[in-house]
Amino acid sequence: xxxxxxxVSTKWGQGTEAEEAIGRWTDTWRNETGACWAIAKQSDxxxxxxxxxxxxxxxxxxxxxxxxxxxQSTGNGYAPLAA
Numbered sequence: 001x002x003x004x005x006x007x008v009s010t011k012w013g014q015g016t017e018a019e020e021a022i023g024r025w026t027d028t029w030r031n032e033t034g035a036c037w038a039i040a041k042q043s044d045x046x047x048x049x050x051x052x053x054x055x056x057x058x059x060x061x062x063x064x065x066x067x068x069x070x071x072q073s074t075g076n077g078y079a080p081l082a083a
Contacts, residue, residue, distance in 0.1 A: 025052075032058060039069065039078060048073040 028034030036052035049069035056063040067079050 032056060049078060
């Protein structure tokens with residue numbers, strides 16, 4: 001299962017709503033207030049989750065860590081590895 005299909009079908013609804021969420025992620029990179037990456041298998045680069053720094057404070061040197069995984073990938077130690 002690829003990450004975009006998961007987001008579109010189960011997390012944010014269909015089409016436009018998912019595209020708007022991805023657009024917000026791009027804006028956080030541009031504004032230096034957040035950063036996110038896909039979590040993917042090394043074997044085939046298939047994405048199965050997301051890792052992010054949210055609410056980045058460059059002056060204070062802090063950020064929140066956020067992540068999510070497709071349900072089939074939980075319990076395998078991926079989240080601590082990504083952090």
